[in-house]
Amino acid sequence: MIPTSLAAVLTLVSLIFISVCGIAAGFLASFALRLPWNFKAAVIDAVVAVAVTIITGFVLASIDTTRGVLESRLTPLFLIAIFGVVLRHVLRFVLHKSR
Numbered sequence: 001m002i003p004t005s006l007a008a009v010l011t012l013v014s015l016i017f018i019s020v021c022g023i024a025a026g027f028l029a030s031f032a033l034r035l036p037w038n039f040k041a042a043v044i045d046a047v048v049a050v051a052v053t054i055i056t057g058f059v060l061a062s063i064d065t066t067r068g069v070l071e072s073r074l075t076p077l078f079l080i081a082i083f084g085v086v087l088r089h090v091l092r093f094v095l096h097k098s099r
Contacts (some may be wrong), residue, residue, distance in 0.1 A: 018081050019049055026042065
C-alpha cells in the first residue's frame with residue numbers, strides 16, 4: 001500500500017498530465033475540423049478531460065471493486081478522457097455547421 005501523500009501526488013500529476021493531453025487533443029481536433037481554437041477552448045478542453053477522468057475513475061473503481069479486481073486502469077481512463085475532448089469538438093463542428 002502506498003502512503004496517502006504519495007497517492008495524492010500521483011493523482012495530481014496524473015490529472016495535470018491528462019489536462020495537457022486534453023489540450024493537445026483539442027488543438028488537433030480543432031485543427032482537423034478547421035474550427036477556431038483559442039485560450040478559452042484550451043481551458044475548456046483541460047476541464048473536460050479532467051472531469052471525464054474523475055467521473056470515469058469513480059465508475060471503473062466501483063466496477064472493479066464489485067468484481068474484486070485490483071489493477072491499474074490509467075490507460076482506459078486517459079483514452080476515454082481524450083475521446084471526450086474529441087467528441088466535444090465534433091459536436092462543436094456539427095453545431096457550427098447547422099447554423
